[in-house]
Amino acid sequence: MNTTQEIQILLIEDSPTDALLIEEALVDVQDFQHKLVHAERLSDALSSIIPTHFDIVLLDLGLPDAKGIDTFRSFHQKAPELPVLVLTGLEDMSVGLLAIQDGAQDYLSKREISSSELGRAIRYAIERHRVAMALKESEERFQLAVRGASAGLWDWNPQSGAIYLSPHFREILGYEAHELPGLNQAVLDAIHPDDVDRVRESLAAHLEQKRAYDIEYRVRTKSGEFRWIHSRGHALWSPSGEAYRMVGWIIDVTERRLAEEALRESREELQRLSANIQRAREEEKTRIARELHDDLGQQLAALKLECARSQGRVDGADGPTTQADMSNVYALIDQLVVSVRRIATDLRPAMLDDLGLIPAIEWLIERFSSLYGVRVAQRIDADDIDFNDDSSTAVFRIVQEALTNVARHSGASEVRVDIAHNDRDCIVCIADNGRGCRGDARPASNSFGLLGMRERATALRGELKVQTAPDRGFTITVRLPLAAVGARDHETSRGVPR
Ligand SMILES: Nc1ncnc2c1ncn2[C@@H]1O[C@H](COP(=O)(O)OP(=O)(O)OP(=O)(O)O)[C@@H](O)[C@H]1O
Ligand SMILES: [Mg+2]
Incomplete structure (x- = not known):
């Protein structure tokens, strides 16, 4: 407390003797200067606190218009921000305690008032009030911050x-x-x-x-x-x-956590999607490579043969290159170009759409037989199998690659092509009577034909088996479940919806 400052005191006391006693005691207080305003009634005091600022109120509890603890309560209710020092008679000391509980700063017995006691009580009350106000303010600030x-x-x-x-x-x-x-x-x-x-x-x-x-x-x-x-x-x-x-x-923080969770999930989903796209790209690349291999491989083999023939070096049949030989070569080159263009746009052999699977295979066999002079025995019993796009492409390519291999590797004079089915599977078998090879021979690192055939079978949940031995021919058997092949007649006969 700044002691050089003048303290504004409001004394509410109806007894002139007591008022005089207090005024005199105040005069002798050394610690501070003061200015005193005196009111005899509670109502007068309340009207004077509005225009004037007071640092402390000395309140007698027995006034003409208020008695006992109610005197303090009425005053405190009207001016809660003013520190009050309650003045009691000897008989009502307990009321002083009650007043402290209700918010008064202190109480003092009028009968024991001395300058030093009064000065100390006033300073103490003002200081206590200041600290309480500061605490209240800081608590309010804290509460506001917390609420905010x-x-x-x-x-x-x-x-x-x-x-x-x-x-x-x-x-x-x-x-x-x-x-x-x-x-x-x-x-x-x-x-x-x-x-x-x-x-x-x-x-x-x-x-x-x-x-x-x-x-x-x-x-x-x-x-x-x-x-x-x-x-x-x-x-x-x-x-x-x-x-x-x-x-x-x-x-x-629920909303933030949910947002974080959603973000994490969408990141994972994105990663999954890009992994899928990557995988699909790889699969597509492999598929294109297989189609190129199977389709162009066969045509290149035929072209090679035709070129050799046209040079008059096939089967020792010497002779000059004829116009007809060259026409055959050009026709094969044309076909090759058409195939390359088509594979670039649509991987499915065009003749499958034009003819259907079985006539397309018959065309393949006919062409193979006439090109290479190998006798082909065919037994195709697949009329009631409704091959879908995937399975017809797979079967066509398997037969095509197997026949190309016969032409390139077997030296066979005869080959059998069988397509049949039982209750569960469609079975495709290509068997030649050529030189065969060791059954455990590992294919060369640049051999893709058998690998591709096996992949095609597996993609349709089927399997491929090879039986061969040196000088014992070469047999490929492919088993494809009818359910994956798309057997309409077979499934409808069992009432299975497509
Ligand atoms: N009908 C067959 N008679 C004898 N050997 C065969 C026959 N078919 C395949 N082979 C042997 O199996 C190997 C692997 O065949 P595959 O079709 O996988 O490869 P490729 O024909 O050598 O090369 P690519 O098909 O990739 O052009 C052949 O190199 C050959 O040794
Ligand atoms: Mg091959």
Whole structure:
């Protein structure tokens, strides 16, 4: 308190003797200068506090218009911001205590008033009031900050387990002010079972090792729904190192957590999608390579043969190159160009669409037989199999590659092509009587034909088997489940919807 400043005092006292006594005592106070305003009635005093600022009020409790504790209460209600020093007679000292409980700064017995006592009481009352006002202001500022940050406050006594929960804390958990008991256990019970250990460990680490308590976890709200909260706190430790109080706040971070979760999921989905796209690209590349191999391989083999013939070096039949030979070569080159163009746009052999699978295979056999002079025995029993696009392409390519291999590797004079089916499978078999090869021979690193045939069979949930031995011919058997091949007649006869 600044003692050089003049203290404005309002004395409310109806007894002239007592008023005089107090005025005289005040004159002798050394510590401060003062200015006194005297009112005899409560109503007069209340009207004078509006125009004038007072630092302290000396209030007698027995006035003409008010008696006892009600005197203080009426005054305090009208001027709660003014510090009041209650003046009591000897007989009403207990009322003084009551007044302190209700907000008075102090009380003084009029019969014992001395200058020093009065000076000390006035200074003490003003100072106490100033500190209380500052505390109240800082509490209000804190509450406003907490409310502004939508935080719920908690104040926990680790020794007794008692916990203060602010109204907003309870609100975050969906409770009314009176509903959640002020016990730490009630708060712990609300924590999600999967998060309890983490919270307990973090709390222990703070209380025992003073590590930061800053954690996010889920709590069960009154409705049973779980929400994410962010909780921070700080403890106070006694000199012996025991935590005796811990204060902190919580905020509801559910929306942020959900947004983070959604973001994470969409990132994962994106990664999955790009992996799928990558895989699809690889598969497509492989598919194009297979088609090029199977289609162009056969045509290149035929072209090679025709070129050799046209040079008059086939089967020792010497002779000049004829116009007809060259026409055959040009025709094959034309076909090759057409195939390359078509494969670039549509991987399916055109004749499959034009003719259907079985006539296309018959055309293939006819062409193979006439080009290479190999006798072909065919037995095709597949009229009631309705090959779909995938399976007809696969079967056509398998037969095509197998016949190309016969022409290139077997030296066979005869080949059998069988297509048949039983209740479950379609079976495609190409068998020649040529030189065969060792059954355990590993294909060369640049051999793709058999590999591609096997892949085509597997893609239709079927399988491919090779039987061969040196000088024992070469047999390829492919088994394809009818369900994957697309057997209309077979499936409808069993009432299976397509
Ligand atoms: N009908 C057959 N008679 C004898 N050997 C064969 C027959 N078919 C395949 N082979 C052997 O199996 C190997 C692998 O055949 P595959 O079709 O996988 O490759 P390729 O024909 O050598 O080369 P690509 O087909 O890639 O042009 C052949 O190199 C050949 O040794
Ligand atoms: Mg081959």
